[in-house]
Amino acid sequence: MQTKPKYKRVLLKISGESFSRPGQFGIDGIELTSLAERISQICNLGPQVAVVVGAGNFLRGDSFAKESQIPRNTADYMGMLATIINACALQETLERLGQPTRVLSSIEVAAMCEKFIRRRAIRHLERQRIAILAGGTGNPFFTTDTCAALRASELEADLLIKATKVDGVYSDDPHKDPKAKLFEKLSYDEVLEKKLKIMDHSAISLCRDNNIPIVVLNIFKQGNITKAICGQKVGTLIC
Numbered sequence: 384m385q386t387k388p389k390y391k392r393v394l395l396k397i398s399g400e401s402f403s404r405p406g407q408f409g410i411d412g413i414e415l416t417s418l419a420e421r422i423s424q425i426c427n428l429g430p431q432v433a434v435v436v437g438a439g440n441f442l443r444g445d446s447f448a449k450e451s452q453i454p455r456n457t458a459d460y461m462g463m464l465a466t467i468i469n470a471c472a473l474q475e476t477l478e479r480l481g482q483p484t485r486v487l488s489s490i491e492v493a494a495m496c497e498k499f500i501r502r503r504a505i506r507h508l509e510r511q512r513i514a515i516l517a518g519g520t521g522n523p524f525f526t527t528d529t530c531a532a533l534r535a536s537e538l539e540a541d542l543l544i545k546a547t548k549v550d551g552v553y554s555d556d557p558h559k560d561p562k563a564k565l566f567e568k569l570s571y572d573e574v575l576e577k578k579l580k581i582m583d584h585s586a587i588s589l590c591r592d593n594n595i596p597i598v599v600l601n602i603f604k605q606g607n608i609t610k611a612i613c614g615q616k617v618g619t620l621i622c
Contacts, residue, residue, distance in 0.1 A: 401548070
């Protein structure tokens with residue numbers, strides 16, 4: 384297998400659910416360590432790595448607002464704060480593995496992380512530090528998928544990897560429909576036209592406008608990350 388990286392700078396989008404066991408809440412130590420080990424594999428290949436983390440293992444702003452008396456604005460900010468919890472947990476785990484890491488947040492929490500500034504983030508990447516980007520976009524009504532596309536555009540990433548627990552983009556939910564088809568390759572417009580829900584349409588449009596390819600893959604399958612970084616066929620390629 385070719386192990387020479389095709390991409391110089393990569394942004395990895397990780398869902399909050401990756402921090403916990405299926406159907407559970409919060410952060411699981413075993414899942415967290417497994418996740419950190421897979422991220423460190425990317426760095427060992429050579430490219431600069433930025434990571435955007437979600438917070439679905441704690442709460443989702445839109446659904447939490449519907450289930451409670453809390454307004455959507457506040458619920459979304461609570462979700463952004465939860466991404467900082469995930470980011471700090473991931474940072475500590477990565478550094479125990481010997482990988483220098485910095486957390487940069489769009490929401491200022493000075494005791495725990497740096498403020499996101501584009502030039503500062505790029506400087507960390509150039510020094511081979513993983514830049515974990517927390518706090519979403521810093522604005523309500525925007526998901527971390529949109530944040531990932533925005534940061535990938537700002538940092539001039541060559542590839543956006545959407546890390547999931549499924550093998551790629553399907554025509555339907557593979558857990559509900561055993562006949563669901565796995566797409567190997569899609570155009571940005573096909574994702575929008577088919578109304579596939581793998582990422583927010585605003586995120587897809589932003590990547591399309593900035594010519595950033597997206598690979599959707601199962602991060603927990605051994606070798607998947609290496610294949611993606613080296614430009615080999617894995618998961619679903621959106622370009």
